[in-house]
Amino acid sequence: MYGLKKDWVMEKRPRVCVLEDYVGSEARWCPGCGDHAVLSSVQRVARDLQLPPEKTVIVSGIGCSSRFPHYMKTYGFHGLHGRALPVACGIRSRRPDLDIIVVTGDGDCCAIGTAHWIHAIRYNMNITVLLLDNNIYGLTKAQTSPTTKRTERSNTHPRGSFFVSLNPISVTLGIDNASFVAQTVDWNPPHLYETIKAAHEHKGTSFVRILQRCPHYTSHIFAEAQRDSSLMLLMRHPEGINVPDAVAKTFKNQVEHDPSNLNEGREIASQSNGVYPIGLFYKNPQAERYDDFTSYGLEMGPSAEIEAVNEALDRFMV
Amino acid sequence: MKQPAIETTTPSTTDSAKLNRRTVQQHIVEVVSDSGEGAQTCGQMFGTVSAKMGNGIWTVEIIPAEIEPPRRSSAGASGNRIRLGSNPVTNAGDTADVVIAFNEQVLYSRIDGGALKPGTLVFLESVWAEDPQEEVRNAYQEALADFKKREFEVIEVPMEKECLKHTEDPRRGKNMWALGLLCAIYERDLELVHGEIVKKFTRKGKSVVNTNLALVDAGFNWAKENLSYRFEVPVVGTPEPMVVMNGNQAVGLGAMASGMDVCSMYPITPATSASHYLASVFHKAGGVVHQAEDEIAAVGFALGASYAGKTACTITSGPGLALKSEFLGLAVMAEIPLVVVVVQRGGPSTGLPTKIEQGDLLATLYGSPGDSPKIILAAATIDECFHFVITARKLAEQFRGPVIVLTDANLATGQQPFKRPVIREEWLAPPIDQSQWDSTVPPFDWDPETGISRRPIPGQRGGEYVLTGLAHGEESRVAYESGINQRAMAMRSRKLAVLQNSLKQPKLHGASEGDLLVVSWGSTLGAVEEAIDRVREDGGKVASLHLRFLSPLEPGLKEIFGRFKKIMTVEINYSDEEGEPYITPTTRRYAQLARILRDHTLVDVDCWSRVPGSPIPPGAIEAELRKRLNTEN
Numbered sequence: 001m002y003g004l005k006k007d008w009v010m011e012k013r014p015r016v017c018v019l020e021d022y023v024g025s026e027a028r029w030c031p032g033c034g035d036h037a038v039l040s041s042v043q044r045v046a047r048d049l050q051l052p053p054e055k056t057v058i059v060s061g062i063g064c065s066s067r068f069p070h071y072m073k074t075y076g077f078h079g080l081h082g083r084a085l086p087v088a089c090g091i092r093s094r095r096p097d098l099d100i101i102v103v104t105g106d107g108d109c110c111a112i113g114t115a116h117w118i119h120a121i122r123y124n125m126n127i128t129v130l131l132l133d134n135n136i137y138g139l140t141k142a143q144t145s146p147t148t149k150r151t152e153r154s155n156t157h158p159r160g161s162f163f164v165s166l167n168p169i170s171v172t173l174g175i176d177n178a179s180f181v182a183q184t185v186d187w188n189p190p191h192l193y194e195t196i197k198a199a200h201e202h203k204g205t206s207f208v209r210i211l212q213r214c215p216h217y218t219s220h221i222f223a224e225a226q227r228d229s230s231l232m233l234l235m236r237h238p239e240g241i242n243v244p245d246a247v248a249k250t251f252k253n254q255v256e257h258d259p260s261n262l263n264e265g266r267e268i269a270s271q272s273n274g275v276y277p278i279g280l281f282y283k284n285p286q287a288e289r290y291d292d293f294t295s296y297g298l299e300m301g302p303s304a305e306i307e308a309v310n311e312a313l314d315r316f317m318v
Numbered sequence: 319m320k321q322p323a324i325e326t327t328t329p330s331t332t333d334s335a336k337l338n339r340r341t342v343q344q345h346i347v348e349v350v351s352d353s354g355e356g357a358q359t360c361g362q363m364f365g366t367v368s369a370k371m372g373n374g375i376w377t378v379e380i381i382p383a384e385i386e387p388p389r390r391s392s393a394g395a396s397g398n399r400i401r402l403g404s405n406p407v408t409n410a411g412d413t414a415d416v417v418i419a420f421n422e423q424v425l426y427s428r429i430d431g432g433a434l435k436p437g438t439l440v441f442l443e444s445v446w447a448e449d450p451q452e453e454v455r456n457a458y459q460e461a462l463a464d465f466k467k468r469e470f471e472v473i474e475v476p477m478e479k480e481c482l483k484h485t486e487d488p489r490r491g492k493n494m495w496a497l498g499l500l501c502a503i504y505e506r507d508l509e510l511v512h513g514e515i516v517k518k519f520t521r522k523g524k525s526v527v528n529t530n531l532a533l534v535d536a537g538f539n540w541a542k543e544n545l546s547y548r549f550e551v552p553v554v555g556t557p558e559p560m561v562v563m564n565g566n567q568a569v570g571l572g573a574m575a576s577g578m579d580v581c582s583m584y585p586i587t588p589a590t591s592a593s594h595y596l597a598s599v600f601h602k603a604g605g606v607v608h609q610a611e612d613e614i615a616a617v618g619f620a621l622g623a624s625y626a627g628k629t630a631c632t633i634t635s636g637p638g639l640a641l642k643s644e645f646l647g648l649a650v651m652a653e654i655p656l657v658v659v660v661v662q663r664g665g666p667s668t669g670l671p672t673k674i675e676q677g678d679l680l681a682t683l684y685g686s687p688g689d690s691p692k693i694i695l696a697a698a699t700i701d702e703c704f705h706f707v708i709t710a711r712k713l714a715e716q717f718r719g720p721v722i723v724l725t726d727a728n729l730a731t732g733q734q735p736f737k738r739p740v741i742r743e744e745w746l747a748p749p750i751d752q753s754q755w756d757s758t759v760p761p762f763d764w765d766p767e768t769g770i771s772r773r774p775i776p777g778q779r780g781g782e783y784v785l786t787g788l789a790h791g792e793e794s795r796v797a798y799e800s801g802i803n804q805r806a807m808a809m810r811s812r813k814l815a816v817l818q819n820s821l822k823q824p825k826l827h828g829a830s831e832g833d834l835l836v837v838s839w840g841s842t843l844g845a846v847e848e849a850i851d852r853v854r855e856d857g858g859k860v861a862s863l864h865l866r867f868l869s870p871l872e873p874g875l876k877e878i879f880g881r882f883k884k885i886m887t888v889e890i891n892y893s894d895e896e897g898e899p900y901i902t903p904t905t906r907r908y909a910q911l912a913r914i915l916r917d918h919t920l921v922d923v924d925c926w927s928r929v930p931g932s933p934i935p936p937g938a939i940e941a942e943l944r945k946r947l948n949t950e951n
Contacts, residue, residue, distance in 0.1 A: 024784070025795065054779040057626075069784045070796070075776040076784030077625055079618075079652075080644055086615035090622020090630070091776070093608065094579050098626065098776055116618075119611040294580075297604025302577075302746050308603035309575045309741050316561040318370045318735055 021053055022046045024073040029064060032219075034186030034212035035132060039071055041193045042101065042130075045200060046074075056099045059088040061108040064139045065132035065212070068103040082113030085120040085129070092125045093294035099200070100126070106133040110146040110168055121175040123290040124204045130196070131168060131207070132186075134214035135221055142217045149221075169269040169281060172207050173262065179287035180206035181265070182241060182280045186213060187226045190247045191278060198241055198280065204287055211276060225276055229253075235268065235279030259283040339548040344374075344403030346411045347504075349496060350428055351420035352389045353382050353396040356493030359518070360418075361398020362733065364500050367510045369562040369735040372553035374406040376844070377564075378933060379731035380428070381672040390454070395427035402504075404552050407734070408699075408844025412937040414438055416503075416549075418496045420477070421446060422461035429468070431932060436469035439547065441499065443492070444474035473545070475499070480540055484532045494530045498537020503547045508538060559738040565703040565729030566592035569633065569659050572707030574603045575739065577746030578657075579628040582608040582620040587671040588727040589635045589661035613641035617658070621645060624654050625785060627750035627775035629711055631657035636665045636678045639685065646720050647686030650810060652785045653762065653773065655714035655721075657707060662726040662840075664931055673931035674727040676840050677891040679910040682722045683869055689807060691814050693717060694869040696724040698843035701736035702866070703729055708745045715747070717813045718773060724868070726890075728841045728933050755781030760792040762809075769812035814870040823874035824863055831881035832859025834946060837923070838888050839865045839911055842934060846888055849939035858947055868914070876919040884946065886924040887912040888939055893927040 022043040029035045046056060056074035060066035062081035069076025079087050088102045109117050109131050120129070136154065137143040144154040144161045147168065151160040172181050180202040184195040192210065199206035213222050225231040234251035235241075240259050248254070253275065257264060265281035347364065351357035358379060365377040380397040387394030401411045413435035419425040420443050428434060442465075446458035465472050481488035481495050494515070501511055511534055519527045563571070569592045573581055581600065583593045597607040610616035613634060620630035634642065639660050649656045664670025665677045682694050693713050697703045703725050710721040757780035763771045774781025789797040789806060797803050826835075828850045838846045843864050850862045861882070865872055879885050893909040894901045908916065912925035926942050928934055 052779070053782055055777055057776050058784075059622075070786070072784075073782055075774075075782050076786075077622070078784055078786040078788070079621075080648055080787060083614060083618045083645070086610065086618030087622035087625070090580070090582065090608075090619035090624075091626040092622075093606065093619065094623050094628040095626045095776070115611050116615055119615070294606045294608065296601060296606060300604030302743050305574075305577060305603045305746055306741050306743060308599070309571065311602065312571060312574065312599045313561060313738060313741070316563045316567070317738065318372075318560040318562050 017047060017050055017053065019043055019047050022073055024071045027071045028067065030216055032213070032215035033064070034134065034210070034214070035065055035068070037186040037189060037192060038130065038132060038210055038212065039068065041189060041196050043072070044193060045197045049197070049200065051099050055097060056101070057091060058101050058103060059084045059091065060103045061105070061113060062139070063105040063108045063137070064134075065103055065105040066108060082108050082111070083116065084108065085113060085116040088127050089120055089123060089125050089290075092127055092291050094298060096126075096291060096295050096298075100128070101200070102127055102129045104129065104131055106131065106135060106145040106147040106168070107137045110166055118175055121172055121205055121207060122177050124177050124179050124287050125289060125291040126203050127205050128196070128199045129205060129207045130199075131209045132212045133168065133209050134212045134218055136214055136217045138214050138217060167270065168209050170266060173266045173269055173282055177287050178207070178282060179204035179284045180280075181282045182206070183209045183211070183276070183278050184241075185211045185222070185225070185232070185276070185278060187222070188247070188278075191241065191243050194243050195241050202283065203285065204289055231275055233268070233275050233277040235277055235281070237280070239283065240280040257281075336546055337548050338546040339550065341550045341552060342415075343405075343551070344401060344407065344411070345416065345549055345551055346399065346401045346414045347500065348380070348397060348399045348414045348417045348428060348433060349493075349500075350380060350395050350397035350417065350424045351493065352424060353384065353387050353394050355396070355420050355489055357397035357420065357496070360493040360497045360500075361400055363497055363511065363514045363518070364506070365398070365400045365402070365733050366514055366562055367501070367506050368400065368402045368504070368551075369560070369733070370510050371507060372555050373402045373404065373551055375403075375562070375733060375735060376401045376407040376410055377733040378410045378728060381731070383672050390421050390423045392423055392427040392430065395424035397424070399433070402551050404554050409848060409936060410732075410845075410933050412935040417441070418499065419443065420492055420496075422458055422465075426461070434468070434470060438470050440465065440470045440472045441475045442472055443477040445476070445478040447474070480536055481533060484536055485529050491529065491533045494533035495537035498534040498539075499541040499545070501534070502538045502541035503545060504549050504551065508535070560735045561738045562733055562735040563700065564731055564733050565697070565700045565725050566661065566731070567595045568700050568703035569707055569723075569725065570596035570599070572704040573631055573657075574600060574605065575704070575741055575745050576708040576711040577629060578605055578631055578711065579747070580606055580608060580620060580623040580630040582610055582616045582623070582630060582632050583634065584610050584613045584616045584638060586613070586635045586638045588663055588730045589633050589638070589659070591730065592633045592659065592661065613638040614645065617642040617645040617656075621649055621654050621656055624656050625776070627777070629655070629747040631659060631707070631711075633659040633661065635661050635663050636681065637668065639678060639681060643681075643685040644687075646692065647688065647690045648787045649720040650686065650690040650692055651787050653718040653771070653810070654785070655718055657710045657714055657721055657723065659707065659723045659725065661730045662724060664929065670931045672727060674841070674933060675891055675929055675931070676726060676842075676889050676910070677929075678724065679839075679868060679891070680913070682724065683914070689811065691811050692719060692869060693721040693814070693817065694724065695721065695866060696840045696868055697729060698840060698864055698866065699736065700729060700732065700734040704739060711747065713817070716770070717817060718771065719810070719813070724840060726841050732841075750775050750777070752777045754779050757781070761785075761794045762790070762792045762806075764792060764809040768816045769809035770816065818870035818873055821867055821870070821872050823878070824865060824872045826861045826863055826878065828854055828861030829859050830861070832861060833882065834858075834860045834884045834886065834943065835879065835882035836860070836862040836886055836888050836939075836943070837865065837911065837915060838862060839868060842888060842890065845934055845936040845939055848936035849943055852936070852940045853943050853947070858943070860943060860947070865911070868911070871914070871918055875915065876921065879919055879921045879923070884924065885915075885921055886926055886946070887915065888934070888942075889925065889927040890929060890934060891927050892929050893925050
């Protein structure tokens with residue numbers, strides 16, 4: 001090129017990650033599955049925030065939604081049923097530099113992994129948790145999950161479920177030290193995108209329940225809410241989930257809710273009028289973070305470590 | 319005051335001319351009290367001071383399962399056995415030479431456990447003779463008569479009466495007074511004792527320290543004036559600097575010296591004190607102890623840290639191991655390094671939480687579903703509790719998978735001196751690699767010969783992969799073709815064969831060939847070797863082989879077995895006895911190592927195993943060996 005040497009390069013080329021940099025194997029979820037929408041939202045958030053793929057880890061358990069890491073081109077940990085959260089907390093304990101996103105389902109999180117869910121919220125390490133809740137066990141073919149509504153039929157309860165369903169939002173809001181609790185739906189991409197983005201930007205454990213359609217087993221459950229937005233309640237606030245006005249306009253039911261008001265968040269979460277509230281129930285950026293404690297001593301070098309071991313050993317000298 | 323019903327040696331003022339001084343090569347001392355009266359502290363300090371004076375020691379804790387069981391009950395006995403010797407002591411020995419008992423009922427628990435013999439010198443708290451309750455006075459007198467029948471040499475000691483001169487709460491002071499008594503008759507250096515007391519009680523304040531110092535001095539002076547016994551255990555000094563600690567402290571120090579970042583645990587007896595110790599010092603070496611919400615989360619947290627390139631361990635016992643087994647299978651499948659220390663206790667189920675058993679070998683070996691080959695080491699000494707954690711961390715990284723270190727309740731709480739390790743920088747884990755990864759190299763780049771591969775760490779650009787517990791090939795993609803699974807299984811299994819090839823043949827203790835070979839593992843080392851030595855003194859052609867690697871096994875076993883007429887294992891786990899109802903050669907279930915050896919060598923390896931909830935004394939092993947040799951002839 002005229003005026004430039006043949007081997008000219010810019011000293012530093014800014015690295016730009018494009019959407020393809022986050023796209024892994026072809027997603028094998030059923031056509032029409034709500035998980036596809038969550039995947040593309042996560043990929044777009046990652047791109048828009050320019051998360052380095054090598055510094056991003058998606059951790060999951062077992063279930064349809066837990067196949068998620070395979071479809072990202074980042075680091076991933078597709079582990080055991082119900083156990084994504086302890087693994088994610090372990091990763092976070094000594095790696096403040098990574099972005100960690102947990103993808104879990106209603107069986108994975110709210111049944112077999114319940115203990116870890118409660119305690120991970122309490123630990124409040126900097127992790128984004130996406131609960132993809134389709135009200136059913138999909139991968140193992142239609143068994144009742146903790147969020148399956150009472151009287152809904154499944155292969156384990158062919159005459160209808162006996163159990164009163166569990167509300168993951170009110171449970172999470174009941175755990176001490178919860179710091180970010182939100183709900184969104186897979187069929188509203190702008191709201192989904194903004195919620196995931198806000199969750200990622202929160203420093204602490206952000207818990208996002210995503211109502212997610214299963215076209216195979218529970219297609220009827222959210223169908224009406226998808227058709228008729230009056231079956232949803234949009235929570236709005238400058239400190240809440242920031243959706244464009246054009247999107248907000250489509251919601252007939254709206255409420256002004258300050259996410260620092262825990263009791264009001266709990267009230268909205270536990271209303272039983274068949275309306276799905278979406279938005280941010282609660283946020284507390286001041287909540288104690290366990291990773292502040294576990295990352296102690298990361299910078300210690302070998303000589304300091306050896307000195308510490310020698311000092312400890314000397315206390316046992318004969 | 320009622321007169322004692324029987325005649326006992328009455329304490330009388332002694333002068334040096336009347337001293338009954340004996341020199342012994344080794345002696346076994348026990349201190350037993352109600353739980354909460356501090357006999358364990360007394361025993362530990364006596365052991366530590368003896369070690370500091372240059373004696374070999376081995377201590378065993380006598381532990382009830384509850385924190386405060388009923389007083390004056392056999393089930394509530396708590397205390398310590400200290401075997402001290404001129405030379406290094408390798409096991410707890412047979413019966414006690416000297417026992418201090420804070421009441422007669424706790425002594426019964428030791429009698430039932432076979433810990434006493436005719437002639438054992440018993441110092442018995444005499445306050446019960448004047449107890450306000452008649453039944454207590456009667457029980458005491460009955461016991462005194464019984465002890466005489468059993469031919470113990472009982473000396474009644476006014477512990478409480480003497481302690482009341484220095485403290486209002488003699489229940490909390492008797493242990494120090496008893497320590498003073500022991501130090502007088504074993505002629506321990508009182509300055510060293512004072513040092514231990516200051517170290518132990520400084521946190522509780524000056525007045526506590528002073529009371530304890532006064533009590534120990536009082537016990538010491540009382541014994542000097544009133545007891546004629548003096549036992550001298552000569553010291554064969556070692557030029558090497560030594561440390562003395564218990565096995566759980568050694569495990570904690572080993573974790574630190576290996577450069578661990580994270581110890582993730584859930585409380586479980588008898589493993590927890592390793593984490594207690596670690597929590598008190600780990601931060602100084604930049605490490606963190608995570609107390610998880612359960613055993614499963616504990617191992618999951620450790621695996622997460624390890625996946626992210628940090629070094630992690632989890633410390634547990636049998637029931638915890640069972641809960642962790644699914645995660646251990648994932649560590650094998652996804653080749654994540656992890657150190658798991660299993661401090662074995664009695665099983666199955668809750669079993670004997672505070673007591674020793676070697677019952678978890680098969681559970682560690684086969685406990686996960688499918689074929690999950692993993693490396694298993696068993697520490698035989700306190701020294702090895704320290705060093706094996708360091709070895710395990712290296713093996714876990716090198717062979718990319720979980721490494722299990724088995725110890726047991728005996729090692730966990732027992733104290734033994736060993737050569738002070740010289741900490742080396744190469745023991746520490748290197749900093750994590752964050753350099754660019756060659757993206758043409760897959761995350762499981764198995765060497766076709768060895769199955770060994772290097773792993774990418776999150777943060778390494780070009781190495782992005784999804785770890786999965788599903789069957790997978792080199793790329794860590796889900797394997798849908800059957801050939802991939804076959805190959806991946808072979809690669810994970812191959813690593814054990816490679817490790818076995820790098821191990822040395824184990825060394826025999828005793829005859830190099832002969833009539834009977836004993837194979838053992840774990841904390842039975844000292845007792846087995848002592849039994850072998852005793853039988854060999856009488857010309858028995860016997861030897862023992864103590865294994866440290868249990869998976870893979872150390873090489874050359876079949877060749878060694880070929881040099882002996884009979885092979886048997888001695889283990890602290892359950893096996894059927896031939897001759898019992900329904901037990902035939904076809905129905906008999908063997909001890910755990912015996913099963914593995916039979917499987918591995920096709921040699922008809924026999925076994926002798928017991929589950930008494932305590933270490934097997936050398937005398938019991940010796941008797942069994944003699945029986946087997948006689949049957950042979």
